[in-house]
Amino acid sequence: MLNNIQTNWSGHHLEKDKLRAEIWSLLKQENATVCAPFGHIPNFIDAKQAAEMLATLPIWQEAKTIKCNPDSPHIPVRSRALEDGKRLYMAVPRLSCDRAFVELTPQVLRQRNIPFEEAAIAKKALTYGRLVSFEEMEAIDLVVVGCVAVTCNGGRTGKGAGFADLELAMLKTFGLVKDDTPIVTTVHPLQIVEDSRLPMLPHDWALNWIVTTEGAIATHTTHPRPDGLDWEAIRPEQYNKIPILSKLKKQVQRNEI
Numbered sequence: 001m002l003n004n005i006q007t008n009w010s011g012h013h014l015e016k017d018k019l020r021a022e023i024w025s026l027l028k029q030e031n032a033t034v035c036a037p038f039g040h041i042p043n044f045i046d047a048k049q050a051a052e053m054l055a056t057l058p059i060w061q062e063a064k065t066i067k068c069n070p071d072s073p074h075i076p077v078r079s080r081a082l083e084d085g086k087r088l089y090m091a092v093p094r095l096s097c098d099r100a101f102v103e104l105t106p107q108v109l110r111q112r113n114i115p116f117e118e119a120a121i122a123k124k125a126l127t128y129g130r131l132v133s134f135e136e137m138e139a140i141d142l143v144v145v146g147c148v149a150v151t152c153n154g155g156r157t158g159k160g161a162g163f164a165d166l167e168l169a170m171l172k173t174f175g176l177v178k179d180d181t182p183i184v185t186t187v188h189p190l191q192i193v194e195d196s197r198l199p200m201l202p203h204d205w206a207l208n209w210i211v212t213t214e215g216a217i218a219t220h221t222t223h224p225r226p227d228g229l230d231w232e233a234i235r236p237e238q239y240n241k242i243p244i245l246s247k248l249k250k251q252v253q254r255n256e257i
Contacts, residue, residue, distance in 0.1 A: 016157050019197055020148045023190070032188050034072075041071035041146035041158060044188035049213045051076035051186060054144075055084065057216055059182045059209065063141035065089070067101070067171070069164065070122040071146040077186060079120035082106050087138060090125050091167050095242045100170070101137065102129035134174040143168065143183045145207070149191050154206035154221025155198030156185065162238065166229070168205045170248065173228035173257060184209040192217075202226065203233045 024037045027044065034043040044050075054060055054077065065087040068078050081088045088104040102125050109119050109128065119128045145164045147156045158164050171177040183205060189212045200206060206223040209216055231249060239245050251257045 016160060016198070019193065020157060020160065023149045023193070026190055027188065030190060032190055039159065041069070041073060041148060042188065042191065043072040044191070046188075046213045047073040047186065048076040050211055051080050053213060053216060054184065054186055054211045055080050057184075057209065057211070059142055059184065060084075065138050065140050066142045066144065067091070067140045067167075067177075068144040069146040070125070072122075074144060074146060074186065075117075075120045075122075077144050078104075078125070079117050082109065082116040082119060089132075089137060089140065090122065090129070091163070092126070092131070093122060094161075095163060095166065095244060097131065098244050098247060099131035099133050100167070100244050101132055101134075102126055103132045103137070104129040134170065134176065137171075137174070137176055139178075140171060140176050140181060143171075143177060143181060145183060145185050145205075147185045147187055147191065147207075149193050149198060150185060150187055150207060150210050151193055151195045151198045152210065152217055152219060153195045154208065154219035154223055155195060155200055156204075156207050157198060162235075165203055165205050165226075166234075166238070166242065166245070169203070169226055169229040170244070172226065173248070173252075179225055182208045184211060186211045188212065189214055201233075203230045 027033050027037045027042050032045055066081045067089045068074055070090050070093050078088055085106050089101045092100050104119055114128050118124050146158055148158055150156045168177055185207055200223045203226055206221040207219050
């Protein structure tokens with residue numbers, strides 16, 4: 001039955017497909033999500049409490065600028081970032097335009113009387129925020145990514161589309177993410193699996209921290225970070241669906257970045 005769970009991004013790594021299907025089914029069986037998790041970054045129960053746990057960490061408290069994914073379980077993370085006075089960058093869902101990130105700042109939202117909880121919803125963020133190019137962005141102090149499964153040594157997988165890895169590679173190319181910029185996720189404890197279940201590939205970005213309602217895990221990952229975009233690893237359909245990739249490749253070829 002697990003092998004019958006297909007998504008728009010299935011078929012690129014069969015073992016990871018199987019693992020994602022297993023985690024989605026387990027979360028569904030245990031009633032651990034707000035809605036059916038299949039095909040999504042799971043919107044797990046107590047995501048708000050996990051966000052509050054994240055906010056106790058020094059890496060959060062010291063960060064002035066945070067990049068976060070647009071998925072539902074991280075609405076509380078995005079809201080908390082704004083409440084704590086941080087500049088927030090959220091990736092445009094599916095990286096569907098040239099300005100691939102939306103910027104939200106507490107000051108502007110207050111001036112417009114927009115509640116942080118509302119601005120933290122992805123669709124609302126696209127309305128209330130400012131779409132920005134890489135050249136317009138500030139350096140990022142902390143990255144929050146969405147995951148379907150994670151390992152305590154820093155392994156992770158999302159839905160299988162590769163958006164998180166592409167986002168980070170693009171940000172690294174523009175110097176907005178450094179080798180020591182912490183990468184963190186919040187997940188349900190059921191999403192943590194044995195290290196051997198998630199082999200890391202050269203283009204994968206590992207986690208430095210995993211946060212659940214039960215506590216925070218420092219992964220002490222030794223997986224080397226990519227230097228930027230791995231053009232050989234980008235699939236043809238990714239070029240077709242993510243316009244910014246072709247634009248960036250041309251810029252690289254012209255030595256503009």
